[in-house]
């Protein structure tokens with residue numbers, strides 16, 4: 001009896017070993033952004049992978065501010081630290097950080113990459129090297145209070161002038177409500193907002209294909225000068241220090257009619273405990289004036305890269321593919337409104353039949369891209385100079401044309 005039991009145990013151990021060949025358990029550390037519920041979703045996904053593979057994961061939290069996160073990454077990578085295996089990187093960082101990451105083409109079969117938006121794969125490819133696997137796509141969108149617009153017989157705004165008029169009308173009739181909140185702090189988020197104002201007003205992208213500044217033109221400067229008139233008017237003075245979460249805080253607590261934000265805010269403003277649950281609509285951001293005016297939203301989004309200094313690159317790539325796999329992308333979309341980088345996930349019924357994802361797909365057709373590819377390693381410096389000029393204008397320190405004139409003109 002004893003013998004049969006031990007034989008059985010031995011054969012069970014053998015078959016377990018065959019299923020999971022004797023592989024040392026490793027710990028893979030991953031750094032995720034902490035915007036909204038990103039950290040929580042990242043942790044759940046990484047832990048599910050750990051359970052499935054028998055490995056361990058360690059989450060490294062980072063600042064929510066994109067620029068601060070980049071600075072942290074740069075210092076860790078410059079020190080060749082092996083503390084973080086996987087880095088969540090912004091759509092505008094591949095050129096800046098390419099040298100510090102593994103070429104994922106060496107680890108992933110080409111067929112496995114076919115399902116991703118190829119524009120994102122191209123965005124993440126620097127000199128033939130695949131720096132990161134796309135994880136989710138962002139684009140700026142306009143959130144509005146359906147209930148308040150209905151109350152005043154207003155429709156969602158088509159143009160910035162419509163938005164200004166609607167904001168003023170509701171503010172005049174309601175106590176303690178702001179018209180418009182957005183990301184006005186001097187950081188990457190303001191680059192995204194300003195690009196939207198400029199492109200929507202027919203002012204073009206910020207750099208041309210040769211890396212020359214193209215933003216100092218009348219439509220572009222008019223768009224930024226117009227945004228200046230919002231401060232202390234339809235937008236609170238404090239918007240000059242708002243990031244995504246501060247804008248969401250104001251809007252979600254019912255203190256603003258309109259908000260510019262990324263898709264992640266959708267899941268949160270509609271969370272069970274949100275004071276504005278079911279009172280919010282989303283549309284493309286307004287367009288400006290003139291024939292060249294268009295609806296647009298800045299393209300954002302994040303990808304997963306593996307550090308060159310990782311001690312466990314194989315497992316790290318495996319976790320990247322798990323997180324950016326169909327099942328996990330769908331879970332993140334349903335729970336957090338993170339828009340998949342895998343095209344097929346949009347055909348899942350939970351997304352296909354949902355008005356939010358249809359609106360987002362429409363916005364994706366006319367996104368504005370920041371000039372990260374053309375500026376390459378210099379993008380961060382470009383972004384800092386540009387955003388300083390925009391922020392100074394919003395603060396009332398000179399016109400957009402004067403402030404733009406102080407920026408370096410060649411970024412190649």
Ligand code: GLC
Pocket residue numbers: 035066090091092138188189190192262299300301302
């Ligand atoms: C979001 C976007 C990213 C952008 C950042 C700005 O995280 O995904 O692309 O740079 O916001 O704050």
